[in-house]
Amino acid sequence: MRLRIRVTGIVQGVGFRPFIYRIAVKNGLNGYVKNMGDAGVEILLEGNPESVNSFLKDLHEKKPPLAKICGIFTSELGGENQYEGFTIQESSASRELSGSVIPPDVAICPECLRELRDSENLRHDYFFITCTDCGPRFTIINKLPYDRENTTMQEFHMCSFCKSEYVDPLNRRFHAQTVACPKCGPKVYLTDRNGELVICKDPIREAGKLISEGHIVAIKGLGGFHVAASAIKDEPLIRLRKAKHRRQKPFALMARNLEAVKSFAEVTSSEIETLESPARPIVLLNKNEHYYLSDLVAPGLHNVGVMLPYTGLHYMLFDGVNDPAFVMTSANPPNQPIVKDDEDALRTLDEIVDYFLFHNRRIAHRCDDSVVRLHGGNLVFIRRSRGYAPAPITLKWKAKRCVLALGGELNNTACILNNEKAFLSQHIGDVENIETRNFLVEASHHLAHLTNSQIEATACDLHPKFTTTILAKEVAEKNDWRLFQVQHHYAHVAALMAEHGVTEIVGVCCDGYGYGADGEAWGGEVIFGSLDPVEFKRLAHLEPQPLLGGDLATRYPLRMAAGILHGKIDIEKVLEQNSIHFPHGAREVQLILHQLRSGHGIAKTTSCGRILDAASAILGLCYERTYEGEPAMKLESAAVKGKEVLNLTPILKGKELKTTEMMLEIYEKRKTHKTSDLAFSVHAYLAKGLAQLAIEKASENGVNAIGFSGGVACNQIMAEIMRKTVEDAGMLFLVHFRIPPGDGGLSFGQAVIAGFSRN
Ligand SMILES: [Zn+2]
Ligand SMILES: [Zn+2]
Ligand SMILES: [Zn+2]
DSSP: OEEEEEEEEEOSSSSHHHHHHHHHHHTTOEEEEEEOTTSOEEEEEESOHHHHHHHHHHHHHSOOTTOEEEEEEEEEEOSOOOOSSEEEOOOOOOOOOOSOOOOOOBOOOHHHHHHHHOTTSTTTTOTTOOBTTBBOSTTTBOSSSOOGGGBTTTTSOOOHHHHHHHTOTTSTTTTOTTOOOTTTSOOEEEEETTSOBOOOSOHHHHHHHHHHHTOOEEEEOSSSEEEEEESSOHHHHHHHHHHHTOSSOOOOEEESSHHHHHHHBOOOHHHHHHHHSTTOOEEEEEBOTTOOSOTTSSTTOSEEEEEOOOSHHHHHHTTTOOOSEEEEEEOOOTTSOOOOSHHHHHHHHTTTOSEEEEESSOOSSOOOOOEEEEETTEEEEEEOOTTTTTOOEEOSSOOSSOEEEOOOSSSBOOEEEETTEEEEOOOOBOOOSHHHHHHHHHHHHHHHHHTTOOOOEEEEESOTTOHHHHHHHHHHHHHTOEEEEEOHHHHHHHHHHHHHTOSEEEEEEEEEEEEOTTSSEEEEEEEEEEETTEEEEEEEEEOOEEETTTHHHHHSHHHHHHHHHBTTBOHHHHHHHTGGGSTTHHHHHHHHHHHHHHOTTOEEEOOHHHHHHHHHHHTTSOSSOSSTTHHHHHHHHHHTTOOOOSOOOOOEETTEEOOHHHHHHHHHHTTTSOHHHHHHHHHHHHHHHHHHHHHHHHHHTTOOEEEEESGGGGOHHHHHHHHHHHHHTTOEEEEOSSSOSSGGGHHHHHHHHHHHOOO
């Protein structure tokens, strides 16, 4: 019989053609396999039916570890047999199907690591050693199909040794597009901050020594540049913080190995599994009692972000030193995407770093490290990027239209929903200026190309002034696409529903700020969500509290606290005593008091983030937010060591959970009770109160599932207390596990609402 088979999924760049070749030969079949321009593969088989059946069985059961098959489309062909033997044919640019994509970047595999360390091996000490099972993919591809000439490896011509492995069906580098060796592959070199070459025998180990000695070194990696510094010495970190204008924001670490991680952090078995997974994300780990790294790594926090080396280069950095870990932070100028080009690095980082460790392979697409946290065994994405993007999230249902969603403003991503697959872009960042806007446009185009998507609609936030909203309106008009503007918290809840495949839910959505359906500032919401038909409505929320000074109340959380406690305590005295915590001191306090008395021009918010911030200020944990989420994160860090002491009964009035009385309690007990206990009690009050509201509303609406979404859902204490309250009431509690609960998952939720709306 003669059979044409087309396979969709993640089937390019994962050793799929070599695998097909092997099982075809094993089953005595003739024909060919080739990569297609739509990221899928085409197979032609000639042989007897039993052999074909055995082939199809092998196809399902023995596929390579990184391959993911989404669809197999077979059609029987007539005519005479034409092929002798089985070959891997030259790729075709033809694009017939959608639903395929190339894989994310994959960390160096154990076999390549073994060869890296083997002094007999030709690739001994070769920093970019890879094979069909590992190495960069997403960050090197210019266009489909995934062939070497369509990647940034095209500039490197295989030597005869690499070529002999590349064409050998029995070799593990058979058709590995990234195959390279010291002779023919990318080279690495060290320069000073002006780009002048530093002559040395071993640039990577030299860079490691420089970092260990206290120098700051920019290191070119797979998806962009890192800035690396010692994690033990304070001096380089003081310098780095000053140069990057990052006073408090935690830096991520790269540890030399797992043993080193255990010396300063607690690690559970699921955390180890995640640290060592092929995606190698940054995992937030609790500092242990022996924590001995510089306090400047993650100031005021109970946890620290740690990743393990993921290329040969990273492993070699630690060879000549004893450091347990280095600080490795993304190199990006304020509010701009991670730096990926050598010229940009030299131009923008020269005042921050002392040296550059370059390699001469271009980065096609930037991709930041992913950041995750584990709540028990549950994976919580803070940032879903390298190692995960652009692998799809498969939904239970097929969308009615193909949608490109552009997300919100902060920590943004884009998302393409195509049939039942959602493809999230890599981390884009805060879309506030032209550079990040351009990055978003470019990443969206690339994603549409990679997935062969014919977009019919675009989705964005309700906020009229977001750059992404304006952009969505532009592209909708230009391409004649439908435009869906989706309320921020509805999108969060829709994302959670689609992830779990539930059609009805009562969702608790807590974050810092989202533009409400009524134009107000929402952020502590209980929402009814339905996906069939699509319908969302606000059922309840936190008590609206004054946002004294608008954005200033976000930056200086004591303003938030003052607005809440005004009329309950002698606010004049308290503010005057705390005037040093305001940038303009006593003068600012007088202005605040004036505004409080007049009550003019004070907007209100139901934001849960702002309540946590205010408590953090009242407890003296954080008076100024220097990075997103800082006051609330420091409150959680304090609460980790605390216990419930206040046992406040949540005050529910109609559609509201009151917060004023709780805040007053915290204020009054701040001197008699432990800060950690009070911090815990704030969490307990909000989590229990919101869960009770949700349970009440779910019963009224005949719904059995309650979800928790929004950036606050990354908070483990909130999530655990809410889970217990909901499960004790006999209901199902759902949290995110494949996309970020925060705004990195917003585009996905927008795409879901736009994709499943009937009209
Ligand atoms: Zn490998
Ligand atoms: Zn070579
Ligand atoms: Zn949000």
